[in-house]
Amino acid sequence: MSGTRGVFPADDAIERVAPEPGSADFRLLNDYQRDFPLIARPFAAIGAQTGLDESTVLARFCGFARDGVVSRIGAVFAPRRLGASALAALSAPAERIEAIAARINVVPEVNHNYLREHAFNLWFVITAESGQRLSEVVAEIERDTGCTVLVLPLEEEFHIDLGFCLAGGAREAPVAKTAALPAFADAVCALPELERSLTRALQAGMPLEVQPFETLGRSVGLSEHGVIEMLERWLADGLVKRFGVVVRHHELGFRANAMCVWDVADDEVSAMGHRLATAPEVTLCYRRSRVLPHWRYNLFCMIHGKSRDAVVATRDDIATRLDLDRWPHAILFSTRRFKQRGAHYLPSEMTKTGTNE
Numbered sequence: 001m002s003g004t005r006g007v008f009p010a011d012d013a014i015e016r017v018a019p020e021p022g023s024a025d026f027r028l029l030n031d032y033q034r035d036f037p038l039i040a041r042p043f044a045a046i047g048a049q050t051g052l053d054e055s056t057v058l059a060r061f062c063g064f065a066r067d068g069v070v071s072r073i074g075a076v077f078a079p080r081r082l083g084a085s086a087l088a089a090l091s092a093p094a095e096r097i098e099a100i101a102a103r104i105n106v107v108p109e110v111n112h113n114y115l116r117e118h119a120f121n122l123w124f125v126i127t128a129e130s131g132q133r134l135s136e137v138v139a140e141i142e143r144d145t146g147c148t149v150l151v152l153p154l155e156e157e158f159h160i161d162l163g164f165c166l167a168g169g170a171r172e173a174p175v176a177k178t179a180a181l182p183a184f185a186d187a188v189c190a191l192p193e194l195e196r197s198l199t200r201a202l203q204a205g206m207p208l209e210v211q212p213f214e215t216l217g218r219s220v221g222l223s224e225h226g227v228i229e230m231l232e233r234w235l236a237d238g239l240v241k242r243f244g245v246v247v248r249h250h251e252l253g254f255r256a257n258a259m260c261v262w263d264v265a266d267d268e269v270s271a272m273g274h275r276l277a278t279a280p281e282v283t284l285c286y287r288r289s290r291v292l293p294h295w296r297y298n299l300f301c302m303i304h305g306k307s308r309d310a311v312v313a314t315r316d317d318i319a320t321r322l323d324l325d326r327w328p329h330a331i332l333f334s335t336r337r338f339k340q341r342g343a344h345y346l347p348s349e350m351t352k353t354g355t356n357e
Helices: 024-030 042-052 054-067 095-105 131-145 193-202 212-221 224-237 268-279 307-322
Strands: 072-078 084-090 108-117 122-128 150-161 240-247 256-262 280-288 299-305 327-338
Touching: 024 042, 024 054, 042 054, 054 072, 072 193, 084 131, 095 108, 095 122, 095 280, 095 327, 108 256, 122 131, 122 327, 131 280, 150 268, 193 212, 193 224, 212 224, 224 268, 256 307, 268 280, 268 299, 299 307, 307 327
Parallel strands: none
Antiparallel strands: 072 240, 084 122, 084 150, 108 122, 108 327, 150 280, 256 299, 256 327, 280 299
C-alpha cells in the first residue's frame, strides 16, 4: 500500500468544495437529494423554489454532472427488492491491483469498486437480476483473476439511501425495518416487463432536459403521466427508497471515507445497528453475513469526512458513545476509487458485453 495511504484519486472528475450553505448551488445539491419534484417540468419547479429560472437550474445540474459532482438524478432502489445484491471483496497482489480492478470494472453488474486498507483490498458491490446471476459474476471474476471472492450479502438494513447532508449535523432518523429479506439464492427480479423497461432506462439516471419524464416514457412506451405515477407507486411501496440527486462525496470536498466494522454478538447486532444508524455522521449502516474464518465482522457503517483525522475522530466518538469497541473492530479507509455509479440490476444487452465502461 506504499504511496496510496490517504490518497483518493477522483477518476478525472473536477475536485471542488461544497458550496456555502444557503447558496443556490447548495440548495440544488442538498435539498433535492430526496423529494425531487415528480411533475412534468421539475426544473421549473425547483427554479421557483430557489429563485432561479428553469434554464439556469437545468444548466447547473448539467454542469454538476459534467464535473462529476452529481452521479445522477434518479431512483435509489431498495437493496434485495429488485434482485440480488452483495458486497464483495478479494485480496489482490500489489503488482496486479490495476489489472484485477480493470477486470472487475468491466462487469456491468458491478457499480462500486474501491481499494481499501486491508488484506482484502479490493471491495466492490454487485447488483444482479437474480441470485444465480450474481453467483455467475463471482465465479467469472474468480476464474479470470485467480482470487477467491468473499461474498457478503445484506442481512439487515439500518440506513441505506445514499443521501448525504452537505452541511453535516442532524438528519432525519432512519425508520426501523423489520421485514424479512428474501433468501439470497432465491432473490430475483419479478417486475412485469413494462416496469423492468422503466427500471432499465432509469439505472443511469433520468435525462437532464426540460421534460425528462416525457423522454423516459417515450423510450419505454409509457406516457409522461404513466412514468410519474409508476415512480410515485414505487416510492410508496418502498421499491425506491428515494428519488433525487445523488452526489459524489469526494468531488465536494469530503476526501476521506472509511468502512467501519464490528463483530457484534448475534443477539445484540440488530439493536446496536439501529442505534448506530441514528448517528448523523453515519452515511450507510447495515448488517452483513460473516464469512468465517476469513471475515468475522457483521456490523458495517460508512463515515465520510474532509480528512482522515476527522473520520477517525468521528468514528471514535461514536464508538465511545455506544460502547461499540467492546467488540472486535476494524477501520478500512478507501485509498482509491476505481468505479462508482448507480446500481445496474438489469443491464442492457449492450452493457452485458462490457462496452459501457
